[in-house]
Amino acid sequence: MSQNCRAVLFDWAYTLVDLVDEDDRAPLKKVFDHLAGKGVALPDFEKAYQSCHEIFYSMIAVSRECGLEARFEIALQSLFFRYGITLNGTTMQELLALYYEDIYARRKVYPETVAVLDDLKRKGIRLGVVSNTTNPGYMKDREQEMVGLRDYFEFSIYSSEVPFRKPHPTIFQIAIDRLGVPAECILFVGDNPVADIAGAQAVGMRTAWVNRDRKPVPPGLKPDHVLSTLHDVPKIVCPG
Numbered sequence: 001m002s003q004n005c006r007a008v009l010f011d012w013a014y015t016l017v018d019l020v021d022e023d024d025r026a027p028l029k030k031v032f033d034h035l036a037g038k039g040v041a042l043p044d045f046e047k048a049y050q051s052c053h054e055i056f057y058s059m060i061a062v063s064r065e066c067g068l069e070a071r072f073e074i075a076l077q078s079l080f081f082r083y084g085i086t087l088n089g090t091t092m093q094e095l096l097a098l099y100y101e102d103i104y105a106r107r108k109v110y111p112e113t114v115a116v117l118d119d120l121k122r123k124g125i126r127l128g129v130v131s132n133t134t135n136p137g138y139m140k141d142r143e144q145e146m147v148g149l150r151d152y153f154e155f156s157i158y159s160s161e162v163p164f165r166k167p168h169p170t171i172f173q174i175a176i177d178r179l180g181v182p183a184e185c186i187l188f189v190g191d192n193p194v195a196d197i198a199g200a201q202a203v204g205m206r207t208a209w210v211n212r213d214r215k216p217v218p219p220g221l222k223p224d225h226v227l228s229t230l231h232d233v234p235k236i237v238c239p240g
Contacts, residue, residue, distance in 0.1 A: 005206070005237045006181045008120055011166075011190030012131035012140075012156075015210050016230075017147060018108045027102040028052060031076075031095050038090055043083045052079045060134070067168045069159040072096075072134045096139060104143045112230045117152045119234040129156040130166065130175050130188070132195060137161045154178075166192075167199025176203065187224075189233055197223050208233060 013019050032045055042048070056075035063070040073096055079085070087095075120127060133140055137158045144150035155178050157171060164170040176183050183204030190196025191210045198221060200207050209223040210230060217226065225236050 004185050005125065005187050005239060006185040007126040007128065007179050008187045008189060008233065008237060009128045009130050009175055009200075009205070011188075011192065011196045012129055012133070014191045014212075015189060015196075016110065016113050016129075016149065018110060019106075020108050021106045022103070024099075024103070025049060027099040030098050030102055034095065034098055035085065035088070035090065038088045040086060040088045042085060048079060048083060051082060052076070055079055055082075056134075063165065067164050069132070069163045069165050070134050071136070071160050071163075073136055093138075096136060097142070100135060100139045101142070101146070104146050107143065107147050109147050109149065110230065113149070116230045116233050117149070120237065121152065123234065123237065123239050125237055125239060126179060126181075127153050128175060128178065129153050130171060131156065132159045132165045134160055166195040167202065169199070169203050172200055172203045172205065176205075187233075187237060189230070193218050193221050193223070197221060208236060 010016055028049055029045060032042055032048070036042055052075060055078050056070070056072060059070035059075055073092060076095070077092070117127065131140065137160060140156065140158050141150065144153070144156065157175050157178070159165040159171055162171045162174060166172070176186065179186060184206065186205045187208060188196060188200035188205045189208045189210060190200070191212070193209055197207045197209050206224045208225040208227055210227050212228060214228060217223070227233065
């Protein structure tokens with residue numbers, strides 16, 4: 001059992017929620033259709049779509065090397081600058097809402113997620129989210145609302161705002177500071193053995209690896225717990 005556990009921090013994607021379909025063509029087409037309706041002169045969509053990928057994935061490649069998160073809104077702004085696209089009265093926030101709400105509509109909360117969060121809440125455990133994401137923080141909050149999980153969490157920390165990605169210690173330390181409790185009294189639950197488990201252990205947290213595919217534990221990694229679903233999280237939490 002986790003000794004004197006006062007808080008549980010969760011990764012988001014593939015821990016609490018299945019992302020299902022990350023196709024970005026239809027969402028970007030929505031953005032272009034909206035701008036076209038505003039009378040904005042636009043380049044060929046396929047050409048612009050390929051350019052957006054080129055810009056964004058170049059940013060992601062750099063971010064994986066340096067630990068600083070890539071941000072999609074910067075890639076979109078760069079795309080608009082490249083093609084001289086003006087907003088013509090539309091705000092970037094409106095465009096991002098069109099883009100991300102189309103993506104978020106496909107998300108599926110894992111069947112056990114709500115029951116587990118309810119159980120932890122009943123035990124008086126404080127809950128938070130620490131997530132790697134290229135999405136703006138206000139849109140990730142909107143995603144939590146759309147899937148019905150927002151009210152469970154005391155706070156959410158996103159790499160797009162910090163701006164370091166897990167496993168960088170900064171993002172975990174911010175969560176520890178927000179909770180105001182010793183790291184050893186926090187359980188981190190995530191699906192990524194390096195970003196979530198090794199990262200959280202490096203700052204002194206206890207860990208539970210959600211290993212739905214039952215993969216072998218990577219060499220050198222020693223999670224405190226290995227779970228096939230979230231079901232067992234309440235069982236390993238001993239309120240302190």
